[in-house]
Amino acid sequence: MAKPISHIVRRPGRVAGEPDVEVPVAADLATTPGIPLREVDVSFYSRVAPLESQNVEKGADRDWVWSVYDDDVAEYIRGHDERMKPFVDTALASGGVEPSGAPDGGDDLTEDIRRAALELGFGEVGFTRFDRRYVYESKRGWVKFPHAVCLALEQDYDQTQSLPSLEAEHAHYGTYEIESEMADRLAEFIRSRGYHAQLHSPRDPSAAVIPMFVAAGLGQLGANGQLLSPHFGSRARLMMISTDAPVRYDGPVDYGVHAFCQKCLVCVDRCPGRALVRDKVWWRGVEKNKLIYDRCRPVMAKYEGCGVCMKVCPIQKFGMPAVMMHYVETGEVLGKGSEELEGYALHDKGYFGPGQLPHFERSFFDFPHGRREDWLFEQFKERLANDDVPAEGELAEFAQNVKSAMEKSRTTRDE
Ligand code: SF4
Numbered sequence: 512m513a514k515p516i517s518h519i520v521r522r523p524g525r526v527a528g529e530p531d532v533e534v535p536v537a538a539d540l541a542t543t544p545g546i547p548l549r550e551v552d553v554s555f556y557s558r559v560a561p562l563e564s565q566n567v568e569k570g571a572d573r574d575w576v577w578s579v580y581d582d583d584v585a586e587y588i589r590g591h592d593e594r595m596k597p598f599v600d601t602a603l604a605s606g607g608v609e610p611s612g613a614p615d616g617g618d619d620l621t622e623d624i625r626r627a628a629l630e631l632g633f634g635e636v637g638f639t640r641f642d643r644r645y646v647y648e649s650k651r652g653w654v655k656f657p658h659a660v661c662l663a664l665e666q667d668y669d670q671t672q673s674l675p676s677l678e679a680e681h682a683h684y685g686t687y688e689i690e691s692e693m694a695d696r697l698a699e700f701i702r703s704r705g706y707h708a709q710l711h712s713p714r715d716p717s718a719a720v721i722p723m724f725v726a727a728g729l730g731q732l733g734a735n736g737q738l739l740s741p742h743f744g745s746r747a748r749l750m751m752i753s754t755d756a757p758v759r760y761d762g763p764v765d766y767g768v769h770a771f772c773q774k775c776l777v778c779v780d781r782c783p784g785r786a787l788v789r790d791k792v793w794w795r796g797v798e799k800n801k802l803i804y805d806r807c808r809p810v811m812a813k814y815e816g817c818g819v820c821m822k823v824c825p826i827q828k829f830g831m832p833a834v835m836m837h838y839v840e841t842g843e844v845l846g847k848g849s850e851e852l853e854g855y856a857l858h859d860k861g862y863f864g865p866g867q868l869p870h871f872e873r874s875f876f877d878f879p880h881g882r883r884e885d886w887l888f889e890q891f892k893e894r895l896a897n898d899d900v901p902a903e904g905e906l907a908e909f910a911q912n913v914k915s916a917m918e919k920s921r922t923t924r925d926e
């Protein structure tokens with residue numbers, strides 16, 4: 512028997528001109544718009560333990576991954592970094608670029624910007640306050656403007672279903688390259704209307720952006736740690752522009768995802784690294800399924816960015832309207848238990864169907880932790896603990912290495 516419906520969410524069609532879509536939310540999935548949040552805790556943590564970019568905070572493993580990548584992956588990512596360089600440089604300087612036009616009387620630009628973004632090809636566009644509580648510590652002086660334009664570009668469907676693979680990495684990184692150029696053009700549009708536009712490059716991130724996408728109603732956080740948007744789930748790459756243009760904010764939406772994930776848990780069960788957890792915890796003021804980074808990182812490095820948690824998500828594969836309608840009609844998770852949804856292959860371990868997971872030696876999960884300089888000190892301490900006292904010349908070399916590591920840690924770019 513069909514389940515009672517709490518509410519129906521209406522969203523614009525996938526591309527401009529397509530009819531609206533409807534997402535029925537079953538009564539037993541209705542929780543709260545966006546995500547359960549304790550504002551006071553979010554503010555407290557942002558003050559006493561501000562977020563920091565992984566490129567800084569996890570610098571030691573950012574360097575280490577290059578020793579693990581297969582040759583073809585390393586070559587592709589090096590090429591991507593080269594192609595992204597101009598966009599990262601443009602983004603870095605974008606907050607200081609003056610408007611090219613004059614404002615026409617303080618008009619609300621929300622719909623003009625939304626239309627321009629959709630015409631450029633973005634699949635999801637939303638507006639919210641640029642919430643400085645999510646800004647990385649090293650970027651606090653860089654972020655300039657009060658409003659966030661949240662933009663999502665869908666990555667190729669077929670390539671995504673081949674995760675984990677180099678082909679899927681082309682979809683992942685290639686989408687960043689395409690959307691960087693699109694966002695640059697949208698920023699120019701905003702400037703032509705008389706206002707500033709600062710680009711936040713995904714390759715040099717300034718903040719944890721998913722909370723702002725959720726606040727703008729573009730989806731909800733999945734148990735896989737990704738934004739699940741109505742049309743393409745997590746099969747999207749996120750981009751943000753902040754601006755002082757007058758815009759109206761969108762609001763958070765309850766798509767039913769917060770409760771649905773607890774019934775689904777396919778990504779949790781299928782994660783090769785056992786990095787995803789079944790139960791939600793309160794983390795920095797937000798109730799969520801918290802990913803265990805140390806279990807994920809080695810798998811990502813060894814297996815082409817992994818992304819099994821994206822591939823096996825029914826909302827990614829079938830779209831939110833179909834998945835939520837199926838749940839209303841049957842009480843079941845569309846595709847759960849099927850080879851089509853849950854199967855995947857790891858290049859040196861073979862194929863794993865529903866209920867099967869790869870095995871890794873304990874040592875597979877040993878990798879450098881923390882900032883680059885912290886990791887050097889950790890190794891140094893280990894030597895001392897083993898009575899391996901360095902000679903004077905080695906100490907000078909150590910000091911030089913720490914200095915270089917500290918300089919490198921000042922860069923927030925992903926390269
Ligand atoms: S990327 Fe792979 S290892 Fe990491 S959480 Fe997703 S499925 Fe697990």
Ligand code: SF4
Nearest residue numbers: 733772775776778824
């Ligand atoms: S696979 Fe299931 S539990 Fe995981 S994010 Fe997708 S809907 Fe949520």
